Amino acid sequence: MSGDYMKKALADVWPQFVRELKRSARIDLVASENTAIRPTVPTEPGTVHIAGLLLDIPPHLRQRCAWCGLTLIDYDLTRIAVPEGQDPTPATWPVGGLVAVDGNASWQVDLPEDRRLPDAACYRIDPEVTA
Structure with a gap:
């Protein structure tokens, strides 16, 4: 597969992936500049x-x-x-x-x-x- 094809495929599924991850993990996610995902840490549980x-x-x-x-x-x-x-x-x-x-x-x-x-x-x- 070419790099352009992979970028397009990822761009199509990425928003849905992030929504599902938020829903299942119940945490806020922040995309850094290199598009890696890191969870933010709440100050209190719940x-x-x-x-x-x-x-x-x-x-x-x-x-x-x-x-x-x-x-x-x-x-x-x-x-x-x-x-x-x-x-x-x-x-x-x-x-x-x-x-x-x-x-x-x-x-x-x-x-x-x-x-x-x-x-x-x-x-x-x-x-x-x-x-």
């Missing part, structure tokens, strides 16, 4: 999301990321057992708060003093792979 408004449509209670749409909370309120006399409202994230999600674990993240979103925030994810 992807940081911005908690959106609560959607309370009985019997469901749902909260999504305000930026990318990832479901942060999804309750079927008919399946929650609460001792008599206790408030049956399940816990939710504060609207606008930062929530790190890593697999099944999630936790609240403080906004840094410079008020910039963390490097691991979802706004850096390719929109083609978000909800």
